[in-house]
Amino acid sequence: MQDCAEVNRDPEICAQAHLPAEELTPSRTKGASVNAEPLFNAFLRSQRHRKPEMAITPALGRVASLFPHIEKDWWKKAYNELYLYTDGDCVEVPAITEAECTKLLEIPSVQQLLQTKGSRVKVLDLCCDQGRHSIHLAKRFPDLKVLGVDQSTYLLGLAKHRALAENAQNNTDFREGDLRQIPTADGGIFVIDCVDGSWIRSNFSKSGWEWLEGEKKLLACRERELSPDQTQLASREIVIDLDGPSIQQDLFYSVRLYDLEEMDGLLQNSGLRVRTEDGMQLITPQRDGTVDMGMMERRQFVVAQKPIDDPPPETIDHDARVYVHPSLELGVDEHKGKLIKVSSFVPAGTKILADTPYGVVPSLDPSQPDTTLCSNLGCNRLLSSGTESVRCSEKCIRDVAWCNDDCRVADQDRHGFECDWLKSQGEKIREKEGQYDFAMLWLVVRLVAGKHLQMQNPHNAPKPYAWEVWFKRGWESIESLTGNLGKWPETKMQHWKRQVEEYLSHINRLTASVDELVGLICREESNSFGLYPRKTGSLENRGTDYGMGVYPRASLVNHSCDPNLYWGPDSQGNLVLTTSRDLTAGEECFICYLDISEYGDPTKRQRVLREGFHFSCACEICVLEQANAL
Numbered sequence: 012m013q014d015c016a017e018v019n020r021d022p023e024i025c026a027q028a029h030l031p032a033e034e035l036t037p038s039r040t041k042g043a044s045v046n047a048e049p050l051f052n053a054f055l056r057s058q059r060h061r062k063p064e065m066a067i068t069p070a071l072g073r074v075a076s077l078f079p080h081i082e083k084d085w086w087k088k089a090y091n092e093l094y095l096y097t098d099g100d101c102v103e104v105p106a107i108t109e110a111e112c113t114k115l116l117e118i119p120s121v122q123q124l125l126q127t128k129g130s131r132v133k134v135l136d137l138c139c140d141q142g143r144h145s146i147h148l149a150k151r152f153p154d155l156k157v158l159g160v161d162q163s164t165y166l167l168g169l170a171k172h173r174a175l176a177e178n179a180q181n182n183t184d185f186r187e188g189d190l191r192q193i194p195t196a197d198g199g200i201f202v203i204d205c206v207d208g209s210w211i212r213s214n215f216s217k218s219g220w221e222w223l224e225g226e227k228k229l230l231a232c233r234e235r236e237l238s239p240d241q242t243q244l245a246s247r248e249i250v251i252d253l254d255g256p257s258i259q260q261d262l263f264y265s266v267r268l269y270d271l272e273e274m275d276g277l278l279q280n281s282g283l284r285v286r287t288e289d290g291m292q293l294i295t296p297q298r299d300g301t302v303d304m305g306m307m308e309r310r311q312f313v314v315a316q317k318p319i320d321d322p323p324p325e326t327i328d329h330d331a332r333v334y335v336h337p338s339l340e341l342g343v344d345e346h347k348g349k350l351i352k353v354s355s356f357v358p359a360g361t362k363i364l365a366d367t368p369y370g371v372v373p374s375l376d377p378s379q380p381d382t383t384l385c386s387n388l389g390c391n392r393l394l395s396s397g398t399e400s401v402r403c404s405e406k407c408i409r410d411v412a413w414c415n416d417d418c419r420v421a422d423q424d425r426h427g428f429e430c431d432w433l434k435s436q437g438e439k440i441r442e443k444e445g446q447y448d449f450a451m452l453w454l455v456v457r458l459v460a461g462k463h464l465q466m467q468n469p470h471n472a473p474k475p476y477a478w479e480v481w482f483k484r485g486w487e488s489i490e491s492l493t494g495n496l497g498k499w500p501e502t503k504m505q506h507w508k509r510q511v512e513e514y515l516s517h518i519n520r521l522t523a524s525v526d527e528l529v530g531l532i533c534r535e536e537s538n539s540f541g542l543y544p545r546k547t548g549s550l551e552n553r554g555t556d557y558g559m560g561v562y563p564r565a566s567l568v569n570h571s572c573d574p575n576l577y578w579g580p581d582s583q584g585n586l587v588l589t590t591s592r593d594l595t596a597g598e599e600c601f602i603c604y605l606d607i608s609e610y611g612d613p614t615k616r617q618r619v620l621r622e623g624f625h626f627s628c629a630c631e632i633c634v635l636e637q638a639n640a641l
């Protein structure tokens with residue numbers, strides 16, 4: 012690996028196009044695509060004499076479980092010529108490689124890097140396989156230096172052969188290496204193209220039969236099994252050559268399934284920070300109905316970076332972390348008001364929006380009084396009991412903590428705004444009005460604190476973001492939220508007015524009037540999101556909330572009892588909205604405002620929506636239920 016570092020020290024784009032190679036089970040496409048490339052076949056022919064390295068377990072019939080049969084280092088032998096026939100062939104189409112590279116280049120931070128550095132950028136392609144991305148990028152940008160690293164001597168040989176034939180040998184290099192021993196460079200961008208574990212977990216096919224009509228006539232028979240803890244997917248692949256000695260391979264292997272949160276955690280453990288603003292884009296390779304796509308069916312890009320120097324707290328712009336999918340746009344409906352829709356087809360499992368909060372508060376679970384959120388708005392990490400944390404030196408309230416001193420310093424000004432108020436009013440409100448009203452009033456105070464800081468630091472508004480075509484940022488985004496004014500019952504309005512007069516006049520720097528603050532409560536109550544441990548919008552119970560926040564962009568998504576998005580916070584308190592099914596062009600996006608697992612009863616559900624959100628739901632489920640009730 013020393014060599015790699017020398018050839019391509021500090022790569023700027025580290026693309027783990029197949030993370031790790033052994034973690035993927037690329038699916039199959041027609042053998043015709045293999046035939047389409049004479050060079051590839053010539054190489055295969057030249058390798059014909061090689062005996063497959065794979066040891067075949069003789070006469071092993073049906074097995075009770077696949078897991079006991081998996082050899083420890085199965086991946087050391089599996090990436091041979093058969094792999095390209097039965098697995099790698101599904102992406103052996105130049106158009107797919109081109110589309111995937113275009114996606115990579117569309118990642119905002121990659122674009123930015125290319126714009127600032129030109130094509131002098133160095134690319135490290137880990138688990139480069141037969142070099143299809145490396146060679147494509149090298150040809151597309153002749154000044155680029157691309158190093159491909161893989162553990163398979165066979166695939167590297169093919170990559171070198173191809174680079175030569177495609178005249179890309181001068182700016183590519185291919186070396187043998189183990190990705191686990193490659194140090195990550197500072198300042199570069201780390202892109203992982205990996206299997207979408209959570210999707211595969213619930214959608215994988217237990218078996219697959221596939222005819223592979225190419226240079227060889229092969230039949231691949233596959234069987235798959237999920238481990239009891241659902242973290243591993245084991246496969247058995249028997250490959251039969253119809254012309255030659257029949258069984259070519261009986262391979263048992265297993266792949267670890269990571270979902271986005273786990274991947275995020277892994278990257279953070281390795282000192283990388285996930286760039287949520289770059290999105291985790293989904294690639295769905297071309298396929299046809301006859302292909303057993305295996306784990307290639309759903310993949311995603313995760314983009315991360317080693318933190319460079321953090322900007323000083325007063326210049327932090329949380330809105331810089333907002334991610335908006337390019338197909339997303341705003342609309343208006345006569346009854347529903349503003350709405351979010353998509354302008355083109357978006358496949359299921361796509362992150363459509365990741366929004367940053369304008370304010371968040373922890374909502375303490377009384378059974379776990381030590382659990383809270385890092386108070387730094389740029390962090391919001393969950394601090395479970397036992398996690399090391401820094402407490403407020405003024406001992407204002409037990410809910411206030413930071414995960415470390417850096418976060419405390421970054422949050423100094425904002426917390427300074429609320430500290431005295433929390434100290435004098437916090438526990439009193441909780442005792443007299445209850446936890447819900449305390450969290451609501453605290454959130455309102457944090458919203459006002461945000462406005463106050465913004466007014467103090469007007470330079471806190473750098474360049475416009477592309478998403479500002481549709482959305483507002485900063486305090487303006489809060490002001491533009493619907494408050495359902497005039498729709499709340501008078502008793503509720505009086506209750507909030509009393510609370511504002513009784514508790515909020517204690518903030519010295521608060522310059523807002525009682526009416527403005529009551530209006531802010533109405534907005535907060537119409538738009539705030541709970542932070543739940545499990546995703547919401549599915550039939551699963553979402554669990555108990557550990558925080559609540561106002562997310563001005565995500566707030567524009569309307570409700571349906573049969574939503575097409577699910578939502579949940581990431582580890583930094585950003586709210587991530589993901590499509591739960593394919594969306595067609597023009598379709599409105601919906602989340603479910605309720606935990607549908609608790610609101611199966613239509614009357615109860617309609618009542619909560621009317622009282623809490625002031626509308627009668629007319630989604631398909633509600634219409635059907637009403638028709639059945641008549």
Ligand SMILES: C[S@@+](CC[C@H](N)C(=O)[O-])C[C@H]1O[C@@H](n2cnc3c(N)ncnc32)[C@H](O)[C@@H]1O
Pocket residue numbers: 346347348349350492493495537538566567568569570571623624625626627628629
């Ligand atoms: C979080 S906001 C959603 C964005 C809102 N449409 C706007 O104009 O800002 C919640 C409010 O949107 C409206 N809304 C949401 N879903 C709706 C639906 N399915 N039908 C009618 N109104 C809806 C209600 O007024 C609700 O209180």
